[in-house]
Amino acid sequence: ANYGHFDDDNEIDESIDMTDIELKADHLNRPIWIASNAHIFLESFSPLYQPATDFLIAIAEPVNRPSHIHEYRLTKNSLYAAVSVELHKAKIIQVLDRLCKNLEIPKQVTDFIDECTAQYGQ
Secondary structure (H helix, E strand, O other): OOOHHHOOOOOOOOOOOOOOOOEOOOHHHOOEEEOOOOEEEEEOOOOOHHHHHHHHHHHOEEEEOOOOEEEEEOOHHHHHHHHHOOOOHHHHHHHHHHHEOEOOOOHHHHHHHHHHHHHOOO
């Protein structure tokens, strides 16, 4: 599949609008947002910062890490690396869902995770 606006081979579409993301009722207790372009934003001031950082480093590539909000992105290579250390699709999605403020992980992102993790070892 072609994921266009967040495929490794393409420039990132910086115009992703996150204003319409529906949030979980307890979103203030969760440290990450997941954008439809597979970028993940982590609040460095969250009590869950360290476990969230450890997880994101295992599944994504850091993009920008200023003081308060760190940015990561899922890539084919980062997801292959995650699967190689026994982080499989279901676990990746489960932990992202537990950490994210989004009511639902964007379908484009779960499809990308599904495709990349299914290709590992082929």
